[in-house]
Amino acid sequence: MQELADNEGARVVRIGRQPATTHAEISHTGLRLFIERGFDQVTVDDIAAASGIGRRTFFRYFPSKNDLPWGQFDDMLDGMREHLASLPRSLPLRDALRIAIVVFNHIPEGELQYHRERMTLLLTVPSLVAHSTIRYAAWRQVIADFVGERLGIDPAGLTPQTIAFVCLGVSIAAYEQWLAHEDASLSDLLDEGFLATRDLMLLDEPRPA
Amino acid sequence: MQELADNEGARVVRIGRQPATTHAEISHTGLRLFIERGFDQVTVDDIAAASGIGRRTFFRYFPSKNDLPWGQFDDMLDGMREHLASLPRSLPLRDALRIAIVVFNHIPEGELQYHRERMTLLLTVPSLVAHSTIRYAAWRQVIADFVGERLGIDPAGLTPQTIAFVCLGVSIAAYEQWLAHEDASLSDLLDEGFLATRDLMLLDEPRPA
């Protein structure tokens, strides 16, 4: 459903009534309202009305109000999966992961402000923080699958799952710092997070970065 | 509120009407229903009825249906905070964290089955998985505060927050394996998780444990 409705170019036949809107349109309208008034002060009715659709239709595009800010996340996962697979096997696992995560989280200059507001919602609003866990699970699976493949072991085992959780933790911590400090570079924060983890495991006392 | 109602011994004066029940009682009743019928098949009305209280009263004891399975979690956090503080400063940070986490997650023999069922709910039911994030945040704060204190830096900074996320990730991954494999030891899984993280950061290819 999602893939079809968002697939605007290269549409083949399309019989039946045309969709009245798109995921992107609703998402954009909703995000604007969330930022203006705050997540809890906006009802699904508000979003539907502002998008010119019925409340019932909203729930055909998004399974819940919480899913709205995530937008096209699943597509990006495929990108990361491919990027990981394309990295040379000679690259140590930790570097492959680090590089893929940095690339995956690179934001084009133009979308910076928008992305910042979106991530502020996702990492600030309790309801969204909680709901995000489900999206993170899919993200972790990409990492775990890659680790499993590289080490020739079951991706559901302790090592791949643990490494996936560690990578996720480093990423979220970096994002939180990025939001807290206007001037910081997300890529640098991610690198520093990996270093802090390495130091913790290596040195008696990690450098206080 | 919670601290008072659960404080059953050493009650001093207690004027006014006696509470009709306790957190523990409702929690136990609810958990039983969840395990029998499944989380989503049990309504708050069901729990209230089974506990012999009104629906409105349920929400005075627990802020939400999701909070029921967590029970006395906050108290355990204080225990971990104290335990961390009691560890000798000569102990490397990673070992202090590892030991505290292992101790914190040690389950008395008798409660093993009950704890297993509780954790299965918490790590399986989507609604609970999501909600747990909020509890985890408090858990992470304990770790971050300790790291900040040990390194003499702001606990809100990148290093303490990252390390806290990493510790949480290792813990959850270990728990998931523990639930998946009846025979596994949670303590061993936690230790192995720390080792896997260390190997990732140290070796070119982690041992596939």
Added chain:
DNA sequence: ACTGTATTGGCACTCAGTGCCGAAGGGAAG
């Protein structure tokens, strides 16, 4: 125009969670 197909959106329903307020208990002072 007619037919088949896909989207839409109204309606009614369940359930979580909240504010309000009177009723139910229980301790202490008279």
Added chain:
DNA sequence: CTTCCCTTCGGCACTGAGTGCCAATACAGT
């Protein structure tokens, strides 16, 4: 024992998310 005060209880009504159902709408092809 009665009165006062305090606290918990629980009914009622309300908001808002999410779902099942189904008729109405719009478009493509014959």
